[in-house]
Amino acid sequence: MAHLTVSVEYGLHCLLWLAGSGDKPLSSRDLADFQGISHSFLAKIFPKLEKAGIVQASGGVRGGYLLARAPEDISVLQIVDAIEGRKPLFDCQEIRGRCAVFGGAPPEWATDGVCAIHLVMLRAEKAMRDTLASQSLADIGQTVAKKAPSHFSSDVEGWITARLSGRLGKPSTSSSGEEVLS
Amino acid sequence: MAHLTVSVEYGLHCLLWLAGSGDKPLSSRDLADFQGISHSFLAKIFPKLEKAGIVQASGGVRGGYLLARAPEDISVLQIVDAIEGRKPLFDCQEIRGRCAVFGGAPPEWATDGVCAIHLVMLRAEKAMRDTLASQSLADIGQTVAKKAPSHFSSDVEGWITARLSGRLGKPSTSSSGEEVLS
DNA sequence: CATAATGCGGACAATATCAGTCCGCGTTAT
């Protein structure tokens, strides 16, 4: 049928963590390591979210990203559009005007308005987009929170704190945050 | 967002003509020339429609394709699936299980059931597919028929008749059916 | 029976997109 890219998947997962984390900025490296995904690739995604006004970037040594709005005010559709760039589901080639009986000069009634096939696809696209628009980051976060046991939240916070404190000042001899996992 | 291929567009336009035409089989060459699209490419699409039971093929010299069912009983979704092969909208990478605090061994509660993000995408996909399933080939045909003037139907029939009679027996000195256009 | 027009399938090619890496630039807290 079609394909939402892994960029969207990565972006959504990261934004979910940003929504759950507090007001401390998380860098794209933090988020990549935390989820076991490529940092180089994730670094190409976040600027798109920033330009769309979904996250707020802060440069420098303790910089990173924060949500620019409340999770309730960020819909899945906005995230998808920010990352994928609002590609239409169907790209009508206007084949109706090429019909041989028109001899290269289709009459107005044939090319007027939206192609009937295109119309069906536009309706399908709208149905999909409406569904995505109806779900917010907060909604997804709630679904996730319902499954996690109580200690998970502090586990995550522990990992993040260890990571942030290890960012600067500590020489980090071999690996700076892995021992938290055991 | 995503993309329905031109194969789907070609297929839909062809099936629309097959629905309007009578019980005479139309070849993929007829349909390609009639609509100004590539015959070689169209020839790759029709076997998929045949295997899906949407059209019926007849080989040999006067062969071609007929609809295997009434246009009312062929949904747009069936056509899309037949041509594109039921690709999911979203391909979940199960990122939730890679969270660093799990240390490579995610607990059951984390990977149980469908990922919350995946769930949203499945709902969006279902909304799209439901819309496509609700529209039949006959519905689209009706939309088109409402726009066309009364003489168009006989124009088309004339082109087809000329094309079919020119298929065999006539030496076809230069071009066999173009003068119909004038 | 010979032939020409079918459908079918595989091989091939050109282009685009996706996923991911790498590097250099400017910025900023320590």
Place this chain on the structure above:
DNA sequence: ATAACGCGGACTGATATTGTCCGCATTATG
């Protein structure tokens, strides 16, 4: 001053899309 950031461009490999071309089997027509 430096190290950790974000940002952007160049580059690469894999895969999908859009075609083209050829050969094979089948079948109505002459």
